[in-house]
Amino acid sequence: MAASFLSVLLSGSALLSAVQAQDFGGGARDETAFQYVQPLDTVILSEYGSSPPVYPSPNITGVGGWEGALEKAKAFVAQLTTEEKADMVTGQAGPCVGNIVAIPRLGFSGLCLQDGPLGIRVADYASVFSAGVSAGATWDKDIIYQRGLAMGREFKAKGSHVALGPVAGPLGRSAYAGRNWEGFSSDPYLSGVAMELTINGHQDAGVQACAKHWIGNEQEIQRNPVYDTKVKTTKLSNAVSSNIDDRTIHELYMWPFANAAKAKVASFMCSYQRLNGSYGCQNSKSQNGLLKTELGFQGYVVSDWGATHTGVAAIEAGLDMNMPGGLGPYGTLFQKPSFFGGNITLAVNNGTLSRIDDMIIRIMTPYFHLGQDQAFPTVDPSSADLNVFSPRSNWTREFNLTGERSRDVRGDHGALIRKHGAAGSVLLKNKDGALPLKAPRNIAVFGNDASDPTQSSVLNQDVYEYGTLAAGGGSGTGQFSYLITPLRALQDRAAQDGGLVHYWLNNTLIAKADVSSLLIPRAVPDVCIVMLKTWAQEAEDRAHLSVDFNGNGVVEAVAAACNNTVVVTHSSGVNTLPWSDHPNVTAILAAHYPGQESGHSLVDVLYGDVNPSGHLPYTIALNGTDYNAPPTTAINTTGFDDWQSNFDEKLEIDYRYFDAKNISVRYEFGFGLSYTTFQISDLQSSPIESNITSFPEQLPIEPGGNPALWVHIYNVSVSVSNTGEVAGAAVPQLYVGLPSSAPAGTPIRQLRGFEKVHLEKGESQTVGFELMRRDLSYWDIISQQWVIPEGQFTIWVGFSSRDLKVHQSFTVVGGY
Numbered sequence: 001m002a003a004s005f006l007s008v009l010l011s012g013s014a015l016l017s018a019v020q021a022q023d024f025g026g027g028a029r030d031e032t033a034f035q036y037v038q039p040l041d042t043v044i045l046s047e048y049g050s051s052p053p054v055y056p057s058p059n060i061t062g063v064g065g066w067e068g069a070l071e072k073a074k075a076f077v078a079q080l081t082t083e084e085k086a087d088m089v090t091g092q093a094g095p096c097v098g099n100i101v102a103i104p105r106l107g108f109s110g111l112c113l114q115d116g117p118l119g120i121r122v123a124d125y126a127s128v129f130s131a132g133v134s135a136g137a138t139w140d141k142d143i144i145y146q147r148g149l150a151m152g153r154e155f156k157a158k159g160s161h162v163a164l165g166p167v168a169g170p171l172g173r174s175a176y177a178g179r180n181w182e183g184f185s186s187d188p189y190l191s192g193v194a195m196e197l198t199i200n201g202h203q204d205a206g207v208q209a210c211a212k213h214w215i216g217n218e219q220e221i222q223r224n225p226v227y228d229t230k231v232k233t234t235k236l237s238n239a240v241s242s243n244i245d246d247r248t249i250h251e252l253y254m255w256p257f258a259n260a261a262k263a264k265v266a267s268f269m270c271s272y273q274r275l276n277g278s279y280g281c282q283n284s285k286s287q288n289g290l291l292k293t294e295l296g297f298q299g300y301v302v303s304d305w306g307a308t309h310t311g312v313a314a315i316e317a318g319l320d321m322n323m324p325g326g327l328g329p330y331g332t333l334f335q336k337p338s339f340f341g342g343n344i345t346l347a348v349n350n351g352t353l354s355r356i357d358d359m360i361i362r363i364m365t366p367y368f369h370l371g372q373d374q375a376f377p378t379v380d381p382s383s384a385d386l387n388v389f390s391p392r393s394n395w396t397r398e399f400n401l402t403g404e405r406s407r408d409v410r411g412d413h414g415a416l417i418r419k420h421g422a423a424g425s426v427l428l429k430n431k432d433g434a435l436p437l438k439a440p441r442n443i444a445v446f447g448n449d450a451s452d453p454t455q456s457s458v459l460n461q462d463v464y465e466y467g468t469l470a471a472g473g474g475s476g477t478g479q480f481s482y483l484i485t486p487l488r489a490l491q492d493r494a495a496q497d498g499g500l501v502h503y504w505l506n507n508t509l510i511a512k513a514d515v516s517s518l519l520i521p522r523a524v525p526d527v528c529i530v531m532l533k534t535w536a537q538e539a540e541d542r543a544h545l546s547v548d549f550n551g552n553g554v555v556e557a558v559a560a561a562c563n564n565t566v567v568v569t570h571s572s573g574v575n576t577l578p579w580s581d582h583p584n585v586t587a588i589l590a591a592h593y594p595g596q597e598s599g600h601s602l603v604d605v606l607y608g609d610v611n612p613s614g615h616l617p618y619t620i621a622l623n624g625t626d627y628n629a630p631p632t633t634a635i636n637t638t639g640f641d642d643w644q645s646n647f648d649e650k651l652e653i654d655y656r657y658f659d660a661k662n663i664s665v666r667y668e669f670g671f672g673l674s675y676t677t678f679q680i681s682d683l684q685s686s687p688i689e690s691n692i693t694s695f696p697e698q699l700p701i702e703p704g705g706n707p708a709l710w711v712h713i714y715n716v717s718v719s720v721s722n723t724g725e726v727a728g729a730a731v732p733q734l735y736v737g738l739p740s741s742a743p744a745g746t747p748i749r750q751l752r753g754f755e756k757v758h759l760e761k762g763e764s765q766t767v768g769f770e771l772m773r774r775d776l777s778y779w780d781i782i783s784q785q786w787v788i789p790e791g792q793f794t795i796w797v798g799f800s801s802r803d804l805k806v807h808q809s810f811t812v813v814g815g816y
Helices: 012-020 067-077 082-088 132-138 141-157 188-204 246-253 255-262 284-294 312-316 342-349 356-369 381-386 413-423 486-496 507-512 515-519 551-561 598-606 655-660
Strands: 042-044 098-100 111-115 162-164 208-214 235-237 241-243 267-270 300-303 426-430 442-446 500-504 527-534 565-571 585-590 644-646 665-667 678-687 712-722 728-730 733-737 750-754 757-759 764-772 778-780 785-787 791-798 804-812
Touching: 067 356, 082 342, 082 356, 132 141, 132 188, 132 413, 141 162, 141 188, 141 413, 188 208, 188 246, 188 255, 188 750, 208 255, 208 284, 246 255, 246 778, 267 284, 300 356, 413 598, 442 486, 486 500, 486 527, 486 598, 507 551, 515 551, 527 551, 551 565, 565 598, 585 598, 678 791, 678 804, 712 728, 712 757, 712 791, 733 764, 750 764, 757 764
Parallel strands: 111 162, 162 208, 208 267, 241 644, 267 300, 442 500, 442 527, 527 565, 565 585
Antiparallel strands: 098 111, 426 585, 678 712, 712 764, 728 757, 733 750, 733 791, 778 785, 791 804
């Protein structure tokens, strides 16, 4: 029987219940009706464009360690009036980006939800950490956790109960997607590890994490419907629909979110776009079926801001909290009346809404579990002044803002951010040991990215021509209390060596000039450093994969005159780097978005105080056209549902695609150089279980899904040696190839393990990898289970997806 994500296996009674549930009050469900086929207990739909109904929305059980908090939440909800229940699930204008109002008679001070994934966006005296892409490029589990913990501590100290991050959607299907930099990697395994560690860090600090954006949110263009500018509740066209098959959604896009659920994340944020024809925040298959049932998610689903397009229908499909609640002035999208609020009271009273208690219990259980009812800091009053998205003039409810104003929560996090920025910088080229710099006395610096921004480092600023770039734009950005620029850091370091720094900061003039004429009046530079940048932001996708502001021309002009040209990019992700083979370009460093200590992080690497150990969390192709999954654009027809994005590439994104088609790339996934050299040897592998069955044991679902999937069943180890002259950190990476018995379309190899190991000169260490059942499985669309295929597996360990040093095969003879 052919099947897909759009197939759902239901018993006859469940099928009848699903059909009957189509007719209820509170708004029409936005799901395509399914057809009946024989036998009656099987429902098959077309490959794309529809999403099967899954009802009812499961109630929280507290399984996995939340049982005690669940009882507290139930007791709290039992005391609420209907109007208070409506308030508990509906955002209000207030001091934070998202606000749930207080209920003073119950001692509940409300909830403050704040952006975002690299620091508190609406705050003063808070840190701007490295972006997700920089954290992913570290491939360092300790750093990723410590980053999450430090961020969580700042959120809590500012009175924010919920940190709106981390990000696994977009995963990075398209290299052009405008928000890829907020997430960690285009690989689901690396992204999943980073999600889990970041969530653990946030929640160990006592702050709720919010995994976003669930699910299929892989482009910014047409992510929202288009509304009539006069009748703002009238849609002219629907948002783009991400049309994804069953296997692909499990093996790619759900994978890192499963790690989030396993980490007992407090909340998931549902996404703007449609998923197989149904809006993300009212898609019952994804929210009730995949998230709350299959992954056993126990927390609450909160809408992205303005992503709610119906009331009871969205609630029955699994939505628990509506943000921002229909308030303005957020632009046309946010000036609609709230679908929740008073409508919740009406729906409860007329009997069309029955799951209101479960919604609030899901919201309050992580609140009690994290002890947020115990002396949690008040919201910093300065947040209200900085929150231009919800100014005081819009508030309709009172907020009791007490406590210290403009409290400084940064602590010693600058040192951490400096370390993290250096660790997330990837050395792509180092010809003849051009780096590290050896106390050069004459340094020439070129490019718009070197100096202070002329517009200051303001909140959510648009792309700017002059000034260094340390974070992208939109809700994932931060407000810098200070920013160390590359030029400043280079000047300070050169002064220690009695050196000079000369600089030219206008890309347009540099690209057009004879750079040698600029250098002639001065001593010939020991090194020319070219600083380039690439902007990306929420609400728009990238138009190209080149660096911005004629950066390629700057490199060509400088390299023509300077035989030791070092290029540094501050970028959201992929740049195609057409000048990488220029003989005078001696070194290339991809520094990503390193946060507020940007210049210090850079100089630490350039001068060798830190040995570079970052590795690419994505593939750099030779040309932008080599990528197979650009955003859907240029829909020229005016049909209401014409924006369709079919994920026809299925599992073949990033390195999986380039490997499957044997396409040459400029720098492969996982690539990164060091100032020393490493060797891998002595690959060993052995099963932990003597009888590995094809199907997992059917255990009761816990957060993360069937716990049998997370059991370690195979051990792998290698010896890693530092064969160079200085200490450094290696990142051995383990890739798995499934047997030929796996279904067609299975990738040649997939990342299934990594570790960062620090080695002194001449030191060797044994590095172990524990493979889980999930790591050796594929998603079977027929049985709707993760299955270990029978036959010969191949494991490779190396330093990138194409620099594979050792390999070995083993055979699994599965039983059923």
